[in-house]
Amino acid sequence: MDAQSSGDAGLTLDAGGAFTVGGLGAVLIEGLLSQSLVDLVVLDTDLRIVQAELRVPGPVKLSAEAIVGYRFTEVMEFTDPAREVTVSRAVLTSGTPALDRLVGVYVAGELRIHSVSIFRLEDPGGRVIGLARTRVDVTEREKARDRLALLSTVRERVGRTLDIATTCQELVDTVTLRTTELTGAPEVVGSQTVRFADIAGVELVEGVVRGDDPPIAPVDPHVALRHVASVGSTAYMEAHPLCEVRALPGETSYGLVLSDREARLLTLTPDALWSTETRASTEALIADQAHSLILAPLSVHGAVLGLLYFCRRGGAEPFDDEDVVLASEMAAHVALCIDNARRYTRERVVATTMQRRALPREPVAQTAVATAYLNLPGRRAGYWFDTIALPGARIALVVGDVAGKGVQAATAMGQLRTVVQTLAALDLDPEELMERLDDTVTYLDQERAALPHSDPVQREALRACCVYAVFDPIAGTCTICRADHPGPVIAHPDGRIESPDIPEGPPLGSTDKSQFATCTFEASENTVFALQTGSLLSDDEIAWGVLSSELRHPERPLRDLADAIVHALPEHHRPNAALLLARASSFPEDSVRTWDLPSRFEAASTARDLARGQLAEWGFGPETSFSAEVIVGELVTNAVRYGAPPVRLRIIRDRGLTYEVYDSSSAAPHLRHAGPTDEGGRGLFIVSQMTDQWGARFTDQGKIIWAEQGLEASV
Template sequence: MAYGDPGRPVDKTSAAMLEALFTSSPVGLHLLDTDLRVVRLNTATPAMQGVHLDDLVGRPVREVYHMVEDGDMETVLHQVLETGEPLWQRIVRAQIKGEPPEERHFEVTAMRLERGPQPEVLGLAVTAVDVTERERGRARTKVLDAVRRRVGRALDPAVTGEELVAALVPEFADIAIVEVVDSVIRGDEPPPAPLPPGTALMRTAFGSGQAHPPQAYPVGEVRRLPGPTPFTQALADLRPRVVPLHASDPWMPFDPPRVEAMHSSKSHTLLVVPLALRDTALGLVSLYRTGQSPPFDTGDQQLAVELAAHTALAIDNARRYIREHTIAATVQRQLLPRRPETHASLETAYLSVSGAGPGSWYDTMTLSSARTALVVGNVSGRGLNAAASMGQLRTVVRSLSAFDLSPDELLARLHDTAAELAFERANLPLGDPLRREALTADCAYAIHDPLTGTCCLATAGYLAPVVIRPDHTMSVPDTPAGPCLGVAEDAPFATTEFEVPVGSVLVFTSDPLVTGYLAESSRPLRAAPDYAERPLQELCDDIVYSLPEGLGAGDAAVIIARTRSFPAEGFASWRFGDDHASVATARRRTGEQLAAWGVDDETAFNTQLIVSELVTNALRYGAPPIEVRLIHDRMLTCEVRDAGQAAPHLRHARVADEGGRGLFIAAELAQSWGVRYVNSGKMVWTEQPLADDR
């Protein structure tokens, strides 16, 4: 830039304009020589008010403006002198001398001054525009955006406080502390302001830009705030406060540890903001500025109120989730079995991965003929509604299992029930939010038969178990996945039967991700055959330890079962043809077997009568071959199988009828009875308690 032409004098108008710029312009104007010393400057700018011109002329520019952040400003100005390339609108932070010194933001532009045909470098013309308020506004907007983006992502009040501290330090405060009412952490309703005396707060987050910041109280400590202090006052009237910190403040003796931490960190200003929502107090945010940082001003206080309002809403959402989750978990705990039932041929243990969600369930049920049913399932949704739906479906499964249905038929009936529940939900009032949540569920239902060494399985969804056999082979049964329960789909359910030799371990889970991981890479399951005598609960723990943190699996309910051998002397069976003499033979052999088992006379007599009546019915209404089987387990089970498909019918015979009382007599003598259809016909069974079980 040419500074002037030596052959052409400066006219009066130009001179007057220059004089006006240097005496009245609000823009900072500076003329620097080639050594970056001040030749002339505008003392009318706010930054130079009260400064004498004679005190600044001839001094290096670094002594006029103390650079706070941009320490290489002199290097940049030298580059402008050397290259002639202007510097445009560079933002620098500088500290203006005063009591106390004030930090300001300036937008700096610098141009080289030249004269003559072969330019002679005279120095620099520098403009400095004070943009402090603009930059502070931008910084506040950036902090507000960061808080809105980062705070509230986790439904945990403590984590929410950590997110706020991370967003505020060091961009807005040098030290930030979040304290939350202890009852709010547990999910209770926040107390109305002013807080009752003795209300406990938990320090959930602490952040500082210092290397070894002093802390009055550790994170996680629950304590009552002493008072009166600015902290208790903010929780009383729910108003923020900017408090300059002085050693002589009258409230400081009430909280010595906190005051000591303030002095050790060289804090000079406190901004305390209540976490409030609908006139209730959830906690407190304490912000400090230390050292050379500027004190909090009115704009900072207004911003802090917005940040606290967003954080309070996030904490309240987390509190509501915790409360709902606690209620749902309590309901689930009451609906699920506390401990596995005892089965002679199947040892079972229950497991929850990450604390199974309220829609997950597991169950084991004792069936007739020494068999055991194993069930896992998972209902969509969360909270109390999922727990309630889970309880309904679990009850239906238990009720249907009493009818001795095959797994595919039971799931078909369960599917109908789930569809009815989904229809009821879809027809709730328009304002009910549950109406918009679809009701679907996955379920696996399996029946283990120790006498045949097989397991019969059907699934709704992809919940097939992992099977580890004694020969160290691991597999997932190839079971066709039926439709999820409750969906508008009428696809049939399929049943798969597979062998489970004695000593096999079966793992049923309500989450396919857990099943897939265990089947592919789980070390504990691959060593499962070595757990022949080890408690199953220890295997459950090993499975939890083996699951990777990043698996992405949700909460899962798990059943682990280990098969045992059924004593060979605990059952007996005989086959008969269509000869009516078979009735007497079956009765005699039954008596001999019961005598060998030491069954009491009354039970033995009743059992012989039951066998006689059931075999007679099979000969009359069924088809050969006829098989009689006795099972001596927790109950005395009597089974009569024939090849006919006709359903037996319990009826009350009239006085003049000569027959029709057989099944009625058997039902009266037995504690329970039923009919189970198999591939080769049907089986009528009865159960009687043994003498020790009465």
């Protein structure tokens, strides 16, 4: 037929059906074909090749002239030829070019990736006459892009927590992702989606998992490694389960990697069973069609943390040297993350150990109060709880929390717990105790601020919160003071649940120096108090709902009640927190006696007679009775001489014998060491020598001087 011109493009379809170019089109086509790695194939509307310029080596075995007349899918081995036909026909129909498509092509059995663009060809009259397909081999470019994407993803996803096991699992999950999940780009058309590894795992030096310092390379040839994470092969996991510990002899490839800290690329064959220790696991890999293995060391600052292993199996392309470089770069990042997690683990172990040693082992047995506590451990080590026996059969319930984490929080917690116990021994009122505790926190905070600027603790202000409750079973009351801490939840015997309105004080150590206030209310028999750290109530609605529901049955044993509260919390809402439960009961009436005394010096004689008679009624012998008479006589004498009426004597039989003398004066007594010629001043000294402890506490109307005599010491 007659030749037709395409105008400026210079495209001509001659009578023989061949395309020729001229003018500007010739320049463009010639420039395109001058690129040594660009193929150009021209197809007719039946997708048969009418002209070709082949520059890409390998995909087409025949010459450009020999393939004319063939369909293009007949001369190249596409991974999905039907897809290529569909796309080509779509371009013929719509005229919309398909640009830079990634297409898989097999060359001598090896998968190559080509960038293919397809354009529709029209004659000057607008009639569709065929397609032009260009092809560029971009296999190495795509591999490099995938490697960079994987390394970027590893750096982004691995090490997001300070948990060693989680960090290792993040790595093995990431390296076994498909390429398209890493890059977000369209996958190669028709190809098997590529993964960096089909099987991956991490083995760490046993001590590193516990937070110990890693050994310096070269390591002992029999160092024990723990299998921490693995994915991709059930057979391998059965042969070498997670958490299994094994030693890898130095003459094996595993041992050499740990010694010289150099990654290795190995081919897995049946005779690649390097030692007895690795035989079963290697056989499992080979049985799972694994054929290519990379071992990469985990090393930081010359110390060895463990190693990574990556395997490819089945029809996957074997690893190459570039993959070894990538594995080493990933290992360097993971090693740093694991080392950070190891340091944190060690600090957390130290902190939690300090906290565990500081917290009470068992509840203190009390006559009128039953207690139980539950410690929900976690990463925070700054909270504490306590039950403290006070004179007069009373008991103090304490829950506190220091802001922050780690060793510093645990250290501050131990200091504050000791301070609370010391102040409680002074028998201070709750609000006064809280004031002095606040002064202590302020002082410790100033010590922190005076540290060198290089010390990170210097930049962490010390803040704490606390709730302090004193239950008096004889009076049937409970007095509570709190500093930026949630108050207790109270379950009454009739099933009523309430959270009393207790004035909230400022955080301990803050610049807000508002006064602390207390709230006193009746605590009838079988009332249950639930004190908890604030973290338990981080979600008020959930925690309040659980506490309210479970405390409606306060008659259950306290241990069962505490367990039920924890089990009722949603699994995702089980913070590390403390829960302290206390059940009030009445004090035995026959174990306490109270007498009003005259405000005259003969009151001491009367008090001695009363004490002697009461102890005889309780069955105590002469020695105990003699000690009681001396103690009571001296206390009453001081009250009459230096105090103010009325004077009242109370004797309590509990863990020991407690003697209390009340008078309405607020003057505090002082222990004196009288000289040889002094006629007086030995009263309180005698009391201190004959009792386990003595002290004074103040009331709104006066003071009480008390002394405790242990029963064992009095027998």
